[in-house]
Amino acid sequence: MSQVSVIFHSGYGHTKKIAEIVAQSAHAKLIEINSEGDISDTDWQTLAESDAIVFGTPTYMGGPSWQFKKFADTSSKVWFNRGWSNKLFAGFSVSGSLNGDKQMTLSYLQTLAAQHGGLWISLDILPANTLAATRDDLNNLGGSAGLLVQAPSDADAEAIPTGDLKTAEAFGKRINELAAKWA
Numbered sequence: 001m002s003q004v005s006v007i008f009h010s011g012y013g014h015t016k017k018i019a020e021i022v023a024q025s026a027h028a029k030l031i032e033i034n035s036e037g038d039i040s041d042t043d044w045q046t047l048a049e050s051d052a053i054v055f056g057t058p059t060y061m062g063g064p065s066w067q068f069k070k071f072a073d074t075s076s077k078v079w080f081n082r083g084w085s086n087k088l089f090a091g092f093s094v095s096g097s098l099n100g101d102k103q104m105t106l107s108y109l110q111t112l113a114a115q116h117g118g119l120w121i122s123l124d125i126l127p128a129n130t131l132a133a134t135r136d137d138l139n140n141l142g143g144s145a146g147l148l149v150q151a152p153s154d155a156d157a158e159a160i161p162t163g164d165l166k167t168a169e170a171f172g173k174r175i176n177e178l179a180a181k182w183a
């Protein structure tokens with residue numbers, strides 16, 4: 001039996017909604033980084049016991065939130081002992097704009113996984129980019145390195161387009177299947 005953890009920060013609830021969908025679909029434990037950028041000792045233990053770790057953060061000013069970065073910097077203690085070596089990793093980011101420089105955030109998450117000696121799980125869903133494509137389609141934002149989500153900046157998480165929610169669900173399923181193979 002594999003164990004997956006989704007660790008995320010969310011300032012205003014949008015990333016939290018996506019984290020919940022990914023976690024439910026991946027049968028994962030959900031760990032929220034608090035507003036001070038901290039998680040509990042129990043949470044660190046949960047991460048240590050996980051076969052796959054999924055990183056989630058909003059894109060703020062073209063990168064992860066400072067709270068997520070504080071968590072990442074704190075993980076240097078684990079890094080030093082190679083505690084997460086050979087685990088699976090995946091990532092997602094939510095931003096206000098369709099593009100919004102989310103790729104910068106995903107690249108950061110991928111690099112963080114590589115620093116820890118992990119193996120990165122891609123999205124593996126063809127992009128919906130034809131004339132007929134809509135925001136209700138799977139992977140309509142055309143991601144590949146991870147899950148991209150856009151949340152209108154003047155609305156709460158309920159306004160996140162259906163296609164992005166469906167993509168989050170599919171990504172969680174993929175993570176669960178790969179973790180089961182890897183464990």
Ligand SMILES: Cc1cc2nc3c(=O)[nH]c(=O)nc-3n(C[C@H](O)[C@H](O)[C@H](O)COP(=O)(O)O)c2cc1C
Pocket residue numbers: 009010011012013014015016058059060061062063094095096097098099100101151152153
């Ligand atoms: C400080 C700050 C910086 C932001 N920077 C970006 C950005 O670089 N690109 C973008 O598209 N949206 C940006 N946004 C919008 C957020 O990414 C968007 O509202 C997102 O849904 C917030 O997720 P959350 O509710 O989980 O915090 C920014 C928002 C804040 C508060």
